[in-house]
Amino acid sequence: MWPNGFLNITTRGASSEPRVYLTFDDGPDPRFTPPLLDLLAEYEIRASFFVLGEACKAYPKHIRQLAEGGHDIGIHSYTHDHPWRLSAAEARAELQRCYHTLADITGSPPTLFRPAYGRFRPATLQEAKALQLTTVLWNRSVVDWGRWGTLAGISRRLNAVKPGDIVLMHDARPDANRPENSQIALREFLRSDKATRLSFSGLSQLIKKPS
Known part of the structure; x- marks a missing residue:
C-alpha cells in the first residue's frame, strides 16, 4: 500500500495553453549535451x-553550462539502477547522493525528481518528499x-506533440539510446510550422516548490 499523500506526481501540463515541456534524461554526456544546448539556445528554448x-x-x-543556460536541472538517480532491484535503503541513497552531488556543483538545491525508468516505490517517494522534491514523469x-x-x-512522435505535453527525450546513454537521432529530429521539428505555434518552457514554469 502506498503511504497517504505520496502519489502526488506530475505527468503533464495544461492543454489550454500552447506550451510544451521538453525534458532530457540520463546526462550530462560530453558528446551529446553540448550540441543539444547549442540547439536549444539557437531557438531560445x-x-x-x-x-x-x-x-x-x-x-x-x-x-x-545547463545552469548558465537557464535550464531546470533535476535528479534522475545516481547510477540509473532500477529502483525495484534496490533495497529501500539503497533507493533512498540513490536520491541523496544525486541530490548532494548536484547541489554541490550548482550551489542550489534541486527541486525536481524523475525516478530512473519512471519506476518508483514508497521509500523513493518518501525520500523525495523529505528532500522537498517534486516528482515529475x-x-x-x-x-x-x-x-x-x-x-x-x-520525428513522427515529435510531430504528434500537443499543448501541455511533457516530452521525454535523452541526451546520454548512447549504448541504449540514440541521442544523435533525437537531436536531428528535434532540429527538424523546431523548424516546423507546428513548433512555431508552440512555446517551450522548463518545468519550473509548471510546478511550484512543495511546501
Missing part, C-alpha cells in the same frame, strides 16, 4: 534535464532508444 549523479561528478562543467515519449529509436520514428 528553456528545457528540463534530469541528470545522473555519477555523470554530474564526471562532467561538472556541463552541469554548470511524462505523458509523451519520443522513444529514442533501442530498435524504435530511428530518425523517422522519433
